[in-house]
Amino acid sequence: DIQMTQSPSSLSASVGDRVTITCQASQDISDYLNWFQQKPGKAPKVLIYDASNLETGVPSRFSGSGSGTDFTFTITSLQPEDIATYYCQQYRNVPLTFGGGTKLEIK
Amino acid sequence: QITLKESGPTLVKPTQTLSLTCTFSGFSLTTTGVGVAWIRQPPGKALEWLALIYWNDNKSYSPSLQSRLAITKDTSKNQVVLTMTDADPVDTGTYYCAHTTALRFLSHWGQGNLVTVSS
Numbered sequence A: 001d002i003q004m005t006q007s008p009s010s011l012s013a014s015v016g017d018r019v020t021i022t023c024q025a026s027q028d029i030s031d032y033l034n035w036f037q038q039k040p041g042k043a044p045k046v047l048i049y050d051a052s053n054l055e056t057g058v059p060s061r062f063s064g065s066g067s068g069t070d071f072t073f074t075i076t077s078l079q080p081e082d083i084a085t086y087y088c089q090q091y092r093n094v095p096l097t098f099g100g101g102t103k104l105e106i107k
Numbered sequence B: 001q002i003t004l005k006e007s008g009p010t011l012v013k014p015t016q017t018l019s020l021t022c023t024f025s026g027f028s029l030t031t032t033g034v035g036v037a038w039i040r041q042p043p044g045k046a047l048e049w050l051a052l053i054y055w056n057d058n059k060s061y062s063p064s065l066q067s068r069l070a071i072t073k074d075t076s077k078n079q080v081v082l083t084m085t086d087a088d089p090v091d092t093g094t095y096y097c098a099h100t101t102a103l104r105f106l107s108h109w110g111q112g113n114l115v116t117v118s119s
Helices: none
Strands: A004-007 A010-013 A019-025 A033-038 A045-049 A062-067 A070-075 A084-090 A102-106 B003-007 B018-025 B035-041 B048-054 B059-061 B069-074 B079-084 B093-100 B113-117
Touching: A004 A084, A010 A019, A019 A033, A019 A084, A033 A062, A045 A062, A070 A084, B003 B093, B018 B035, B018 B093, B018 B113, B035 B079, B048 B069, B048 B079, B059 B069, B079 B093
Parallel strands: A010 A102
Antiparallel strands: A004 A019, A019 A070, A033 A045, A033 A084, A062 A070, A084 A102, B003 B018, B018 B079, B035 B048, B035 B093, B048 B059, B069 B079, B093 B113
């Protein structure tokens, strides 16, 4: 199985801050990576697919980068509505695997 | 427009069999490359992939749960069913189904079905 190590597990930032979350795969997954946003009581929503492609309708302040084993998810200017838990997920191989999540809070 | 909706019990007793149905619209499970996955989330914990079925009836399962899971499709009803045997309290959580293609994994999700396993 491919292990996805996501950090940090929680993060507190101010409105307008730049926020960065990292995800490391235990083996090369090329760019087969999703980033999800999950708000309380809601299903996850894809923000980024193929490591760096912005899903249609997602604000441009969200971005993703990386390939191989190391990936980064960035919010360039944090907004109050971005409060959520974020997950990375690889689809290079089954079993599909998720990172442990990053809970983002407003400072 | 792709939509998915999970249905099934909200309460299951330990050792019982849990059966969940995903009813979808906006795509067909007869289209090449299309699949439906099941993912669960214990309260306050991370997401865990469970199973995946494709248009050609290829199936994949989580290795840790493979002996307890079965995934089937009914293309005439636009439904996918996940069955989990020998339910345990650790199986408590929200169960989601999601649309998948060869190019876009887990692109659309249902709203989830919260299942509690308790006597």
